[in-house]
Every structure is written in structure tokens, then in C-alpha cells.
Amino acid sequence: xxxxxxxxxxxxxxxxxxxxxxxxxxxxxxxxxxxxxxxxxxxxxxxxxxxxxxxxxxxxxxxxxxxxxxxxxxxxxxxxxxxxxxxxxxxxxxxxxxxxxxxxxxxxxxxxxxxxxxxxxxxxxxxxxxxxxxxxxxxxxxxxxxxxxxxxxxxxxxxxxxxxxxxxxxxxxxxxxxxxxxxxxxxxxxxxxxxxxxxxxxxxxxxxxxxxxxxxxxxxxxxxxxxxxxxxxxxxxxxxxxxxxxxxxxxxxxxxxxxxxxxxxxxxxxxxxxxxxxxxxxxxxxxxxxxxxxxxxxxxxxxxxxxxxxxxxxxxxxxxxxxxxxxxxxxxxxxxxxxxxxxxxxxxxxxxxxxxxxxxxxxxxxxxxxxxxxxxxxxxxxxxxxxxxxxxxxxxxxxxxxxxxxxxxxxxxxxxxxxxxxxxxxxxxxxxxxxxxxxxxxxxxxxxxxxxxxxxxxxxxxxxxxxxxxxxxxxxxxxxxxxxxxxxxxxxxxxxxxxxxxxxxxxxxxxxxxxxxxxxxxxxxxxxxxxxxxxxxxxxxxxxxxxxxxxxxxxxxxxxxxxxxxxxxxxxxxxxxxxxxxx
Amino acid sequence: xxxxxxxxxxxxxxxxxxxxxxxxxxxxxxxxxxxxxxxxxxxxxxxxxxxxxxxxxxxxxxxxxxxxxxxxxxxxxxxxxxxxxxxxxxxxxxxxxxxxxxxxxxxxxxxxxxxxxxxxxxxxxxxxxxxxxxxxxxxxxxxxxxxxxxxxxxxxxxxxxxxxxxxxxxxxxxxxxxxxxxxxxxxxxxxxxxxxxxxxxxxxxxxxxxxxxxxxxxxxxxxxxxxxxxxxxxxxxxxxxxxxxxxxxxxxxxxxxxxxxxxxxxxxxx
Numbered sequence: 001x002x003x004x005x006x007x008x009x010x011x012x013x014x015x016x017x018x019x020x021x022x023x024x025x026x027x028x029x030x031x032x033x034x035x036x037x038x039x040x041x042x043x044x045x046x047x048x049x050x051x052x053x054x055x056x057x058x059x060x061x062x063x064x065x066x067x068x069x070x071x072x073x074x075x076x077x078x079x080x081x082x083x084x085x086x087x088x089x090x091x092x093x094x095x096x097x098x099x100x101x102x103x104x105x106x107x108x109x110x111x112x113x114x115x116x117x118x119x120x121x122x123x124x125x126x127x128x129x130x131x132x133x134x135x136x137x138x139x140x141x142x143x144x145x146x147x148x149x150x151x152x153x154x155x156x157x158x159x160x161x162x163x164x165x166x167x168x169x170x171x172x173x174x175x176x177x178x179x180x181x182x183x184x185x186x187x188x189x190x191x192x193x194x195x196x197x198x199x200x201x202x203x204x205x206x207x208x209x210x211x212x213x214x215x216x217x218x219x220x221x222x223x224x225x226x227x228x229x230x231x232x233x234x235x236x237x238x239x240x241x242x243x244x245x246x247x248x249x250x251x252x253x254x255x256x257x258x259x260x261x262x263x264x265x266x267x268x269x270x271x272x273x274x275x276x277x278x279x280x281x282x283x284x285x286x287x288x289x290x291x292x293x294x295x296x297x298x299x300x301x302x303x304x305x306x307x308x309x310x311x312x313x314x315x316x317x318x319x320x321x322x323x324x325x326x327x328x329x330x331x332x333x334x335x336x337x338x339x340x341x342x343x344x345x346x347x348x349x350x351x352x353x354x355x356x357x358x359x360x361x362x363x364x365x366x367x368x369x370x371x372x373x374x375x376x377x378x379x380x381x382x383x384x385x386x387x388x389x390x391x392x393x394x395x396x397x398x399x400x401x402x403x404x405x406x407x408x409x410x411x412x413x414x415x416x417x418x419x420x421x422x423x424x425x426x427x428x429x430x431x432x433x434x435x436x437x438x439x440x441x442x443x444x445x446x447x448x449x450x451x452x453x454x455x456x457x458x459x460x461x462x463x464x465x466x467x468x469x470x471x472x473x474x475x476x477x478x479x480x481x482x483x484x485x486x487x488x489x490x491x492x493x494x495x496x497x498x499x500x501x502x503x504x505x506x507x508x509x510x511x512x513x514x515x516x517x518x519x520x521x522x523x524x525x526x527x528x529x530x531x532x533x534x535x536x537x538x539x540x541x542x543x544x545x546x547x548x549x550x551x552x553x554x555x556x557x558x559x560x561x562x563x564x565x566x567x568x569x570x571x572x573x574x575x576x577x578x579x580x581x582x583x
Numbered sequence: 584x585x586x587x588x589x590x591x592x593x594x595x596x597x598x599x600x601x602x603x604x605x606x607x608x609x610x611x612x613x614x615x616x617x618x619x620x621x622x623x624x625x626x627x628x629x630x631x632x633x634x635x636x637x638x639x640x641x642x643x644x645x646x647x648x649x650x651x652x653x654x655x656x657x658x659x660x661x662x663x664x665x666x667x668x669x670x671x672x673x674x675x676x677x678x679x680x681x682x683x684x685x686x687x688x689x690x691x692x693x694x695x696x697x698x699x700x701x702x703x704x705x706x707x708x709x710x711x712x713x714x715x716x717x718x719x720x721x722x723x724x725x726x727x728x729x730x731x732x733x734x735x736x737x738x739x740x741x742x743x744x745x746x747x748x749x750x751x752x753x754x755x756x757x758x759x760x761x762x763x764x765x766x767x768x769x770x771x772x773x774x775x776x777x778x779x780x781x782x783x784x785x786x787x788x789x790x791x792x793x794x795x796x797x798x799x800x801x802x803x804x805x806x807x808x809x810x811x812x813x814x815x816x817x818x819x820x821x822x823x824x825x826x827x828x829x830x831x832x833x834x835x836x837x838x839x840x841x842x843x844x845x846x847x848x849x850x851x852x853x
Contacts, residue, residue, distance in 0.1 A: 459718030565726025
């Protein structure tokens with residue numbers, strides 16, 4: 001008797017499958033755009049105008065950092081809650097409603113962004129569609145209102161998803177009053193709580209300031225304020241998309257290794273730490289911002305450093321669990337056990353390689369966090385190298401590897417090819433090694449990020465080791481390998497969906513624990529307490545900086561108009577006018 | 584709570600690492616004195632930047648001793664000024680702001696790097712010990728032509744650096760038989776006195792005038808020119824001082840024929 005997820009929860013499986021496919025679609029478009037950028041920047045192949053580069057970049061950032069990651073997340077979290085509580089969601093119509101809301105939001109955002117490719121974008125709501133504002137949408141760059149409306153719908157959709165998970169847990173708790181929260185559900189709930197806390201920032205930024213401003217209801221914003229509110233959300237969001245990865249590493253990787261999770265209590269501690277510390281450190285993205293006193297930056301720096309703790313603990317627990325699994329499979333010796341791991345399993349190998357890359361990302365992250373050394377690398381390609389290891393590999397590769405397990409679970413169809421899958425995850429690892437390494441190195445001599453043509457008229461970059469051409473070649477090569485890997489992944493997914501249903505799908509289970517929840521103090525499950533402390537930490541970290549920003553720049557700023565800095569086709573006369581105005 | 588011994592060791596090592604990181608960063612701030620962009624620059628109205636005394640005129644000014652200030656306007660898609668020159672061994676405070684969107688002011692390959700947010704003034708003080716040439720670029724997306732926004736920073740040897748400015752007033756023509764003067768105004772942007780030589784070249788001859796200027800002051804230098812010595816016709820002239828140069832043309836016309844009308848004119852804009 002087959003006992004896959006689709007057999008246990010057929011209705012939920014359809015939502016999860018839809019979420020995964022939404023995620024894959026975003027990954028496909030966003031990934032291919034990544035290759036366009038890599039080839040354009042490095043001047044290997046330029047087939048778009050440099051002015052369109054920023055449209056491509058905006059789409060790449062939003063589709064991958066927001067759409068790809070979060071659609072996959074809601075799929076995994078819905079699976080984790082229902083599987084670990086062994087009950088379905090309370091009302092599947094509600095579940096579909098938040099999914100539809102997220103899709104609607106994404107479509108609106110995408111329409112606004114993709115209009116950037118049109119010669120004459122259509123006018124809606126009294127202004128031309130426009131959203132060449134990048135993933136960070138810093139004012140006074142101003143997008144069309146539907147860009148902001150789409151983002152709001154998407155985020156509200158995730159809020160409702162979070163409510164759905166809580167509601168399911170409440171229903172379970174009514175029937176299981178004395179039981180500990182199962183670990184996967186605990187992970188989902190703590191993550192959802194810090195998501196609520198951090199998205200308040202971006203919601204406030206959009207609803208109170210940017211949306212009314214883009215609609216012409218207010219005529220000015222305070223750029224530093226909206227920027228600070230963005231980063232209040234902007235770092236926690238990286239933990240939001242990292243948490244499903246951690247869920248996979250904690251509850252799937254040990255099982256795939258052939259063993260059990262080393263410690264349930266420490267896993268809970270880790271997620272509590274993320275709940276507490278994810279938000280009150282966003283100012284570490286603003287080390288170089290004027291208008292924020294050095295002391296606030298120092299506080300953000302110390303919080304950031306302490307957030308290394310849960311990741312270091314995770315490294316220990318995950319490796320220890322893998323070793324335990326390897327020894328169950330007959331592995332021996334200090335390092336010899338590594339050979340006993342199931343390296344032919346693409347799900348295992350993808351996740352393990354992702355974890356390895358994340359360790360490297362941790363080191364470059366520590367450099368970023370070091371507030372004075374950050375001045376050397378801020379907004380350089382180093383940073384891009386860093387987050388292509390984090391979201392681009394730790395998260396993306398884990399998700400792709402997980403998909404090889406999940407898609408059979410939610411469809412009942414066997415994976416089209418395990419060997420192609422194994423080649424795919426290896427290729428991703430190799431491609432990212434080339435690309436990310438060269439990006440990191442380029443940042444060290446000041447190569448900027450977010451720039452269509454980093455080839456300047458009046459100076460040359462001076463690498464201490466190697467040449468610019470060699471690093472550009474590595475980035476271009478890496479990007480090509482990554483896109484080949486991406487195509488193999490998508491091909492495998494599509495061909496799997498054409499397979500017939502199979503009876504040999506493994507059971508829907510996750511890892512047991514060596515040290516179980518009985519070893520974890522009850523207080524760890526007190527979500528109200530941890531949420532209250534998290535809120536207090538946020539108040540400590542943000543009240544004074546926000547107050548001083550509002551005091552010095554005003555709530556709505558000193559008459560700052562929206563800017564859509566595009567000149568259109570007829571460039572030279574406009575540039576001439578601009579120069580005259582400036583002179 | 585049951586924590587494995589290895590976990591305890593790992594936990595302790597992790598805490599040591601974290602505290603160590605914070606300690607090294609703190610040391611960097613208080614020891615070598617790596618300071619951060621702060622709120623010292625204050626806020627500014629982006630539509631009235633010129634009203635702020637720091638931005639009345641962009642460029643380099645001498646404060647005194649080895650201290651200089653540089654006011655920079657970062658705007659889509661250029662810097663004003665886009666060529667900055669400071670002496671080696673100086674301590675330079677930059678004030679940077681933006682009238683439009685967020686930019687950065689980043690001296691390539693160094694930690695001289697700040698965001699430039701409209702409504703705020705970024706203030707940072709940098710010590711330039713050695714001569715060198717640097718690129719400046721904007722590393723924050725600022726619209727379609729963001730990638731064209733660049734500048735240069737030259738740190739020149741101290742003895743090659745000055746803030747001398749020159750402006751010349753010269754007549755366009757003079758009648759033969761008369762004398763005229765070419766007036767050069769030399770101003771010293773430094774707070775220290777300047778001893779230098781202004782030179783006029785005209786008609787194949789060179790005339791030097793030594794001049795001493797008080798700090799932050801200016802002096803006029805008069806060069807007497809005898810039309811007969813030049814002879815009738817157009818004569819190109821050049822005034823130079825401390826590498827600053829201005830030139831024009833002086834026409835000597837027949838004194839009897841004084842309704843000659845327009846001259847070629849001296850080029851006397853600064």
C-alpha cells in the first residue's frame with residue numbers, strides 16, 4: 001500500500017504542487033535572466049540595451065529572491081505542518097485563497113516590471129507602467145502603483161498562509177493538549193512569527209509612504225526612512241527563505257543519510273534564536289548610510305554576529321546527524337564515514353553540497369557583517385557572490401534537490417531520471433563555484449554590483465591577483481553551467497509530470513531524533529514568550545534610529561518627488577538638457 | 584535539557600568566535616580609528632542644496648594645515664566635480680549629497696565608500712598618505728545610465744599641489760603707439776601665503792612677475808604691453824601661474840585708423 005503525501009493529503013498535495021510549479025516558473029525566467037546579465041556585464045555577449053539591463057535585473061531579483069523562494073517555502077511549510085501534525089488544513093478553500101492571492105500579487109508585479117521592455121508602456125491608473133526600481137525599490141526611484149499593490153497582495157497572501165498553519169496547529173492542539181509541538185511544525189511557526197514581525201516594516205513602508213506617493217496622494221517621501229523600513233524587512237527575509245532550507249537539513253538530510261537528527265532540543269533553540277534575532281539587525285545593510293548614528297550600526301553588528309550562533313549550531317547538528325547516518329550504513333573512521341553516505345542520491349547530494357556552500361557563504365557573510373571591513377566590499381560584486389552562495393545555492397540547490405523527493409510525493413509519479421538529477425546538482429555546484437568565487441574576488445578591488453557596463457572610461461580596476469578578464473570569463477562560464485543545470489532540472493520536472501503514477505513512491509516520512517523533544521525544556525515551546533522578547537528586541541534596536549530619521553528628515557521628507565530616470569529612445573537631447581540643468 | 588558534550592564544546596567555541604569577531608571590529612574602530620558614516624553630515628533639502636554653505640561651491644577647499652574639505656554633488660549620472668585633486672599627506676573631509684535619487688560615492692579599491700541618500704549629507708574623513716590615482720564610481724543603481732556615472736581622484740605629491748586660480752583681463756586691441764596692460768588676478772585657495780611667479784608670453788617675449796599672496800587672498804599682477812614693440816597685427820598671449828593658464832589675442836591696429844570696429848578680442852573668461 002503506497003503511503004505518499006498525495007495519498008495521505010490529496011487536497012493539500014494539489015496546493016503544494018501548485019506552489020512548487022509557481023516557484024519553478026519564477027526560477028526558470030529569473031535564472032535565464034541571470035545568464036543574460038552575466039554575459040552582458042562581462043561583455044561576453046550583449047544583445048539587450050544596457051538601459052534594459054536594469055529591467056532584467058529587477059525581474060531577476062524579484063522573481064528569484066521573492067517569488068521562487070517564497071512559493072517553494074509555502075509548499076514545504078504546508079507539507080511540514082500537515083505531515084508532522086498528521087492532519088489536513090482546517091479549510092482547504094482558505095488554503096487556495098492565499099495561494100491565489102500570492103499568484104495575483106506576483107502577476108501584478110511582473111506586469112509592472114516587464115513593461116520595462118516596451119517602447120511605450122501602456123498607461124494604467126493615470127501613469128505609465130514602470131518598475132525599473134530593482135528588488136530593493138529605494139525611493140525616490142518610483143515604480144508604478146501596481147508594482148507596490150502586487151507586493152502587498154503577495155505579502156498579505158503569505159500572512160494568510162501563516163495564519164493557515166497556525167490555525168491547523170490550533171486545531172491539532174485542541175485534540176492533543178499535552179503533546180509537544182512536533183519539530184517540523186515548531187520550525188514553521190517560529191519562522192512565521194518572525195515573518196509577521198519583519199514584514200510589518202515593508203508593509204508600513206509601502207502602505208503609508210510609497211503607494212500613496214506613487215498614486216499622487218502625498219507628494220514626497222523621506223528616502224532614508226523608506227530605505228530603513230525596507231531593510232527592517234530586508235534581512236529577515238533572507239532568513240525567511242533560508243528557514244525551509246534549514247527544515248530540510250534538519251528533518252530530511254538525517255533521514256536521507258540513513259540515520260536520525262542528532263538533537264531535537266538544539267533544533268528548537270536554533271529556531272527560537274532566529275525568531276529573536278532575525279529582525280533587529282537590518283541596519284547592517286546600512287553601514288554606509290548617512291543619517292544613522294554609528295552606535296545604532298554597532299548594535300546591528302553585534303546582533304548580526306550573535307545570529308552566527310544558530311547557524312554554527314546547525315552546522316554541528318547537520319554534520320553530526322550525517323555522520324550518525326553514515327555509521328548506521330557501515331561507515332567507519334574519523335573521516336572514512338563520509339564515503340558511506342548515499343552520494344548517488346541526488347536529494348542527499350544536492351542538500352549536502354548546498355550545506356557545504358553555505359559554510360563558505362557564512363565566511364563571506366562574517367566579512368560583510370564586520371562593519372568596518374564592510375566599507376571595502378559594500379555594494380561590490382563580493383556581495384553578489386555572497387548571496388549567490390546563500391540564496392543562490394544553499395537555498396536554491398536545497399530546494400531543487402528537495403523537489404526530486406517532493407514532486408513524486410505530491411504527484412504520485414516517479415522521478416523521470418535520477419542520474420540526470422544527480423548530474424544537475426553537481427553541475428550547479430561546479431557552476432556556482434566558478435561564478436561565486438570570481439564575483440567575490442572582483443568585489444575586493446571594487447567591481448560594483450548592479451551595473452550594466454562595469455567598464456569605465458577614466459580608470460581601470462587593479463586586481464591584486466589575476467585579471468579582470470579572467471574573472472569575467474569565470475563568471476560567464478559559471479553562469480552558463482548554472483543555466484544548463486537549471487534546464488536539466490526543469491526538464492526533469494516536466495518529464496516527471498508526464499510519467500504515469502507509480503506504486504513505488506517512498507512513504508511520506510521525515511527523520512526521527514536521537515535526542516527527542518522530551519529532552520527539550522517546555523519553555524522552548526512557549527511561542528508567546530519568544531515573540532514578546534523578539535518584539536522587545538526590535539523596539540530596542542529600531543525605536544531610536546527611526547525616531548532620529550523622522551526627526552531630521554521628516555515623516556514625508558523635504559519635498560522629494562518620484563523619479564523614473566529613463567530617457568527613452570531619444571537620448572542625446574535629453575542628456576544635453578540634463579547637463580545644462582546641472583551646470 | 585540534555586546537551587551532548589561535543590555540542591557543549593562546539594557551543595563554547597562558537598561563542599568565543601563571535602565574541603572574538605566583535606572584539607576585532609571594536610578594536611578596528613577604537614584602535615586604528617576606522618570610523619563609520621554617521622549622522623554627522625546632517626540633513627539637507629535636496630531642492631535647495633546650494634543654500635547649504637558646504638555646497639555653495641563644489642570642489643576642494645583648504646581648511647588649514649593639512650586639512651581639506653571636498654564638497655561633491657552626486658546626481659544622475661555624474662559627479663560634480665568629476666575630477667578631484669588633493670595632496671598626499673592630507674586629511675580630507677568629504678561632504679556628499681544628492682539632489683535626485685540614491686547614489687554612492689565610492690573610491691575604487693579603497694574603503695572610501697558611502698551611500699548618498701537625498702535629504703542627507705554623507706560626511707567622511709579620509710587620510711591620503713601616498714600619491715596615487717583612483718577611480719570614483721557609483722555603485723548604487725540610479726536609473727538607466729547608472730553605469731556611466733564615474734569620476735577620478737588624484738592624490739598628488741604635496742609640492743605639486745596648489746589651489747591657485749587665475750583670471751585675466753586683457754583688451755582686445757590696442758592702437759599702435761600706445762601702451763596697454765594685461766591684468767592677471769591670481770587667487771590663493773590655500774589658507775597659507777603663496778609666493779609664486781606669473782608669466783606672460785607675448786610676441787615671442789616672456790615677462791615674469793613675482794607675486795606674494797596672503798592665504799585665501801588674491802593679488803593683481805599688471806603686465807605692461809607696448810604696442811610698438813609688438814608691431815601691427817594679431818598677437819597671441821598666454822598668462823601662466825602654478826600650472827594655471829589663460830590665453831587670448833591682442834590686435835595692434837593702426838593708430839590713424841581708429842574706426843576699425845570689432846577686434847579679435849581677448850579671451851578673458853575664467
